[in-house]
Amino acid sequence: MLKLENITAGYEKVPVIQGINIEFEKGKIAAVIGPNGSGKSTMLKAIVNLCEISQGTVYLKGRRKEDMGNREFAKQVSYLSQSHTLGAITVGRMVLHGRFPYLSYPRRYSKEDYAYCKRAMEKVGILPLQDKKLEELSGGQRQKVYLAMALAGETDVFLLDEPTTYLDIHYQLELLQLMKQLKEEGKTVVTVLHDLDYAMDVSDSIAVMNQGKIVKIGTPEEIQESHVIDEVFQVKAQSFTDEAGRKHFYFEK
Numbered sequence: 001m002l003k004l005e006n007i008t009a010g011y012e013k014v015p016v017i018q019g020i021n022i023e024f025e026k027g028k029i030a031a032v033i034g035p036n037g038s039g040k041s042t043m044l045k046a047i048v049n050l051c052e053i054s055q056g057t058v059y060l061k062g063r064r065k066e067d068m069g070n071r072e073f074a075k076q077v078s079y080l081s082q083s084h085t086l087g088a089i090t091v092g093r094m095v096l097h098g099r100f101p102y103l104s105y106p107r108r109y110s111k112e113d114y115a116y117c118k119r120a121m122e123k124v125g126i127l128p129l130q131d132k133k134l135e136e137l138s139g140g141q142r143q144k145v146y147l148a149m150a151l152a153g154e155t156d157v158f159l160l161d162e163p164t165t166y167l168d169i170h171y172q173l174e175l176l177q178l179m180k181q182l183k184e185e186g187k188t189v190v191t192v193l194h195d196l197d198y199a200m201d202v203s204d205s206i207a208v209m210n211q212g213k214i215v216k217i218g219t220p221e222e223i224q225e226s227h228v229i230d231e232v233f234q235v236k237a238q239s240f241t242d243e244a245g246r247k248h249f250y251f252e253k
Protein backbone atom coordinates (compact mmCIF):
# COMPACT_ATOMS: atom_id res chain seq x y z
CA MET A 1 0.00 0.00 0.00
CA LEU A 2 2.64 2.51 1.14
CA LYS A 3 6.29 1.81 0.46
CA LEU A 4 9.44 3.71 1.36
CA GLU A 5 12.40 2.78 -0.79
CA ASN A 6 15.87 3.77 0.33
CA ILE A 7 14.67 7.04 1.89
CA THR A 8 17.16 9.52 3.27
CA ALA A 9 15.55 12.63 4.72
CA GLY A 10 16.17 15.42 7.20
CA TYR A 11 16.12 19.15 7.81
CA GLU A 12 18.09 21.94 6.17
CA LYS A 13 20.18 19.49 4.16
CA VAL A 14 21.21 17.53 7.27
CA PRO A 15 20.07 13.91 6.95
CA VAL A 16 18.31 12.51 10.00
CA ILE A 17 17.01 9.20 8.66
CA GLN A 18 18.99 7.11 6.21
CA GLY A 19 18.38 4.18 3.91
CA ILE A 20 14.84 3.57 5.11
CA ASN A 21 13.18 0.61 3.39
CA ILE A 22 9.75 -0.44 4.62
CA GLU A 23 6.35 -1.36 3.27
CA PHE A 24 3.09 -0.74 5.12
CA GLU A 25 0.34 -3.12 4.09
CA LYS A 26 -3.38 -2.67 3.55
CA GLY A 27 -5.52 -3.71 6.51
CA LYS A 28 -2.56 -3.88 8.88
CA ILE A 29 -1.31 -1.87 11.82
CA ALA A 30 2.41 -1.11 11.93
CA ALA A 31 3.96 0.36 15.06
CA VAL A 32 7.17 2.36 14.94
CA ILE A 33 9.20 2.32 18.14
CA GLY A 34 12.64 3.58 19.13
CA PRO A 35 14.46 5.90 21.52
CA ASN A 36 13.93 9.67 21.59
CA GLY A 37 15.49 11.32 18.58
CA SER A 38 15.84 8.07 16.61
CA GLY A 39 13.90 9.49 13.66
CA LYS A 40 10.40 8.04 14.08
CA SER A 41 8.58 11.35 13.54
CA THR A 42 10.95 12.29 10.75
CA MET A 43 10.04 9.10 8.89
CA LEU A 44 6.34 10.00 9.03
CA LYS A 45 7.07 13.62 8.14
CA ALA A 46 9.07 12.51 5.09
CA ILE A 47 5.98 10.73 3.78
CA VAL A 48 3.84 13.89 4.01
CA ASN A 49 6.40 16.46 2.79
CA LEU A 50 7.12 17.96 6.21
CA CYS A 51 10.85 17.41 5.84
CA GLU A 52 13.19 17.15 2.90
CA ILE A 53 13.75 13.83 1.15
CA SER A 54 17.23 13.90 -0.39
CA GLN A 55 17.21 10.36 -1.68
CA GLY A 56 14.77 7.55 -2.33
CA THR A 57 11.17 7.14 -3.37
CA VAL A 58 7.79 6.93 -1.66
CA TYR A 59 5.24 4.74 -3.44
CA LEU A 60 1.49 4.72 -2.78
CA LYS A 61 -0.42 1.82 -4.30
CA GLY A 62 2.51 1.24 -6.64
CA ARG A 63 2.68 4.85 -7.87
CA ARG A 64 5.59 7.15 -7.19
CA LYS A 65 4.51 9.94 -4.89
CA GLU A 66 6.16 12.60 -7.03
CA ASP A 67 4.01 11.48 -9.97
CA MET A 68 0.85 12.16 -7.95
CA GLY A 69 -0.40 15.63 -7.08
CA ASN A 70 -0.18 16.62 -3.41
CA ARG A 71 -3.94 16.82 -3.25
CA GLU A 72 -4.41 13.34 -4.65
CA PHE A 73 -1.88 12.00 -2.14
CA ALA A 74 -3.59 13.86 0.74
CA LYS A 75 -6.92 12.29 -0.20
CA GLN A 76 -5.40 8.91 0.52
CA VAL A 77 -2.97 9.54 3.37
CA SER A 78 -3.76 11.49 6.53
CA TYR A 79 -1.29 12.44 9.22
CA LEU A 80 -1.68 13.17 12.91
CA SER A 81 1.22 15.29 14.05
CA GLN A 82 2.94 15.07 17.43
CA SER A 83 2.69 18.83 17.94
CA HIS A 84 -0.14 21.15 16.99
CA THR A 85 -0.62 24.83 16.43
CA LEU A 86 -3.51 26.48 18.19
CA GLY A 87 -5.82 28.95 16.54
CA ALA A 88 -8.95 30.80 17.58
CA ILE A 89 -11.03 28.27 15.75
CA THR A 90 -13.90 26.04 16.77
CA VAL A 91 -13.64 22.28 17.01
CA GLY A 92 -16.09 21.79 14.14
CA ARG A 93 -14.12 24.11 11.79
CA MET A 94 -10.85 22.43 12.73
CA VAL A 95 -12.19 18.96 11.95
CA LEU A 96 -13.44 20.30 8.60
CA HIS A 97 -9.81 20.94 7.68
CA GLY A 98 -9.56 17.18 7.29
CA ARG A 99 -11.79 17.56 4.22
CA PHE A 100 -9.53 20.18 2.67
CA PRO A 101 -8.08 17.93 -0.08
CA TYR A 102 -11.62 17.35 -1.34
CA LEU A 103 -12.49 21.04 -1.72
CA SER A 104 -12.81 22.29 -5.23
CA TYR A 105 -13.91 25.65 -6.55
CA PRO A 106 -15.80 27.55 -5.06
CA ARG A 107 -14.21 26.09 -1.92
CA ARG A 108 -17.40 25.41 -0.03
CA TYR A 109 -17.76 22.35 2.10
CA SER A 110 -20.51 20.03 0.89
CA LYS A 111 -23.16 18.18 2.90
CA GLU A 112 -20.99 15.11 2.48
CA ASP A 113 -18.00 16.90 4.02
CA TYR A 114 -20.08 17.88 7.05
CA ALA A 115 -21.39 14.30 7.36
CA TYR A 116 -17.87 12.85 7.33
CA CYS A 117 -16.80 15.33 10.01
CA LYS A 118 -19.80 14.51 12.19
CA ARG A 119 -19.00 10.82 11.89
CA ALA A 120 -15.34 11.45 12.82
CA MET A 121 -16.31 13.58 15.84
CA GLU A 122 -18.74 10.89 16.98
CA LYS A 123 -16.06 8.23 16.61
CA VAL A 124 -13.73 10.02 19.02
CA GLY A 125 -16.53 11.33 21.26
CA ILE A 126 -16.14 15.07 20.72
CA LEU A 127 -19.41 15.92 18.97
CA PRO A 128 -20.69 17.81 22.06
CA LEU A 129 -17.58 20.02 21.85
CA GLN A 130 -18.04 21.03 18.22
CA ASP A 131 -18.85 24.70 18.93
CA LYS A 132 -16.12 25.18 21.53
CA LYS A 133 -12.92 26.98 20.67
CA LEU A 134 -9.78 24.86 20.59
CA GLU A 135 -8.05 27.09 23.12
CA GLU A 136 -10.83 26.32 25.64
CA LEU A 137 -10.10 22.59 25.57
CA SER A 138 -7.82 20.38 27.62
CA GLY A 139 -4.77 18.75 26.05
CA GLY A 140 -6.54 15.40 25.70
CA GLN A 141 -9.67 16.96 24.21
CA ARG A 142 -7.51 18.78 21.66
CA GLN A 143 -5.70 15.57 20.79
CA LYS A 144 -9.09 14.06 20.00
CA VAL A 145 -9.94 17.00 17.74
CA TYR A 146 -6.78 16.43 15.70
CA LEU A 147 -7.52 12.75 15.59
CA ALA A 148 -11.04 13.49 14.31
CA MET A 149 -9.52 15.79 11.68
CA ALA A 150 -7.32 12.92 10.48
CA LEU A 151 -10.31 10.55 10.44
CA ALA A 152 -12.55 13.01 8.58
CA GLY A 153 -10.43 12.61 5.46
CA GLU A 154 -11.66 8.99 5.17
CA THR A 155 -8.22 8.16 3.80
CA ASP A 156 -6.86 4.68 3.13
CA VAL A 157 -3.71 5.31 5.17
CA PHE A 158 -3.39 6.87 8.63
CA LEU A 159 -0.03 8.04 9.93
CA LEU A 160 -0.39 8.66 13.66
CA ASP A 161 2.51 10.17 15.57
CA GLU A 162 2.14 9.28 19.24
CA PRO A 163 -1.67 9.40 19.13
CA THR A 164 -2.08 8.48 22.82
CA THR A 165 -0.35 11.69 23.97
CA TYR A 166 -2.44 13.57 26.56
CA LEU A 167 -5.15 10.90 26.57
CA ASP A 168 -6.20 9.38 29.86
CA ILE A 169 -6.01 5.60 30.23
CA HIS A 170 -9.66 5.12 29.21
CA TYR A 171 -9.20 6.97 25.94
CA GLN A 172 -5.82 5.40 25.30
CA LEU A 173 -7.58 2.04 25.29
CA GLU A 174 -10.38 3.45 23.14
CA LEU A 175 -7.78 4.69 20.69
CA LEU A 176 -6.23 1.23 20.42
CA GLN A 177 -9.74 -0.05 19.73
CA LEU A 178 -10.22 2.62 17.09
CA MET A 179 -7.01 1.60 15.36
CA LYS A 180 -8.18 -2.01 15.31
CA GLN A 181 -11.51 -0.85 13.88
CA LEU A 182 -9.70 1.07 11.11
CA LYS A 183 -7.75 -2.08 10.34
CA GLU A 184 -11.01 -4.08 10.12
CA GLU A 185 -12.23 -1.50 7.61
CA GLY A 186 -9.17 -2.34 5.49
CA LYS A 187 -7.23 0.82 6.35
CA THR A 188 -3.48 0.95 6.76
CA VAL A 189 -2.37 2.34 10.11
CA VAL A 190 1.19 3.40 10.89
CA THR A 191 1.63 4.62 14.43
CA VAL A 192 4.57 5.85 16.47
CA LEU A 193 4.13 4.56 20.01
CA HIS A 194 6.25 4.95 23.11
CA ASP A 195 4.26 2.43 25.10
CA LEU A 196 5.73 -0.93 24.15
CA ASP A 197 2.82 -2.87 25.66
CA TYR A 198 0.46 -0.98 23.38
CA ALA A 199 2.74 -1.53 20.39
CA MET A 200 2.84 -5.26 21.08
CA ASP A 201 -0.92 -5.42 21.62
CA VAL A 202 -2.17 -3.46 18.65
CA SER A 203 0.26 -4.06 15.82
CA ASP A 204 0.75 -6.67 13.15
CA SER A 205 4.33 -5.57 12.67
CA ILE A 206 6.82 -3.40 14.52
CA ALA A 207 9.63 -1.34 13.05
CA VAL A 208 12.39 -0.55 15.54
CA MET A 209 14.38 2.60 14.82
CA ASN A 210 17.72 3.66 16.23
CA GLN A 211 19.97 6.53 15.19
CA GLY A 212 18.07 7.29 12.01
CA LYS A 213 17.85 3.75 10.74
CA ILE A 214 15.37 0.90 10.92
CA VAL A 215 17.27 -1.76 12.80
CA LYS A 216 14.58 -4.43 12.81
CA ILE A 217 11.15 -5.13 11.39
CA GLY A 218 9.13 -8.08 12.66
CA THR A 219 5.96 -9.33 14.25
CA PRO A 220 5.53 -8.43 17.93
CA GLU A 221 6.64 -11.98 18.79
CA GLU A 222 9.78 -11.70 16.68
CA ILE A 223 10.64 -8.35 18.24
CA GLN A 224 10.11 -9.75 21.75
CA GLU A 225 12.38 -12.68 21.07
CA SER A 226 15.14 -10.71 19.37
CA HIS A 227 16.46 -8.63 22.32
CA VAL A 228 16.53 -5.63 19.98
CA ILE A 229 14.54 -3.64 22.55
CA ASP A 230 17.25 -4.20 25.17
CA GLU A 231 19.90 -3.04 22.72
CA VAL A 232 18.30 0.14 21.41
CA PHE A 233 16.77 1.35 24.68
CA GLN A 234 19.69 0.12 26.77
CA VAL A 235 17.43 -1.57 29.27
CA LYS A 236 16.76 -5.10 30.31
CA ALA A 237 13.27 -6.02 29.18
CA GLN A 238 11.42 -8.61 31.24
CA SER A 239 7.99 -9.91 30.47
CA PHE A 240 5.24 -11.89 32.08
CA THR A 241 2.06 -13.40 30.72
CA ASP A 242 -1.23 -12.52 32.40
CA GLU A 243 -4.22 -14.81 32.99
CA ALA A 244 -5.71 -13.81 29.66
CA GLY A 245 -2.53 -14.97 27.93
CA ARG A 246 -1.31 -11.45 27.15
CA LYS A 247 2.35 -10.66 27.49
CA HIS A 248 3.35 -7.53 29.42
CA PHE A 249 6.71 -5.82 29.68
CA TYR A 250 8.60 -4.25 32.50
CA PHE A 251 12.09 -2.86 32.35
CA GLU A 252 15.20 -2.63 34.44
CA LYS A 253 18.23 -0.47 33.78
Ligand SMILES: Nc1ncnc2c1ncn2[C@@H]1O[C@H](COP(=O)(O)OP(=O)(O)OP(=O)(O)O)[C@@H](O)[C@H]1O
Pocket residue numbers: 011016034035036037038039040041042043
Ligand atom coordinates in the same frame (compact mmCIF):
# COMPACT_ATOMS: atom_id res chain seq x y z
N1 LIG B 1 12.42 20.63 12.48
C1 LIG B 1 13.62 20.11 12.75
N2 LIG B 1 14.75 20.74 12.39
C2 LIG B 1 15.97 20.21 12.63
N3 LIG B 1 16.16 19.03 13.24
C3 LIG B 1 15.08 18.34 13.63
C4 LIG B 1 13.75 18.84 13.42
N4 LIG B 1 12.88 17.93 13.89
C5 LIG B 1 13.62 16.92 14.41
N5 LIG B 1 14.94 17.18 14.25
C6 LIG B 1 16.04 16.29 14.68
O1 LIG B 1 15.90 15.03 14.05
C7 LIG B 1 16.25 13.99 14.95
C8 LIG B 1 15.13 12.95 14.98
O2 LIG B 1 13.98 13.59 15.52
P1 LIG B 1 12.56 12.89 15.47
O3 LIG B 1 11.57 13.87 15.99
O4 LIG B 1 12.33 12.30 14.14
O5 LIG B 1 12.79 11.70 16.50
P2 LIG B 1 11.74 10.76 17.25
O6 LIG B 1 12.30 9.36 17.16
O7 LIG B 1 10.36 10.95 16.73
O8 LIG B 1 11.89 11.29 18.73
P3 LIG B 1 10.86 11.39 19.99
O9 LIG B 1 10.67 9.98 20.50
O10 LIG B 1 11.63 12.20 20.96
O11 LIG B 1 9.60 12.03 19.53
C9 LIG B 1 16.57 14.64 16.30
O12 LIG B 1 17.95 14.70 16.46
C10 LIG B 1 15.98 16.02 16.17
O13 LIG B 1 16.73 16.96 16.87
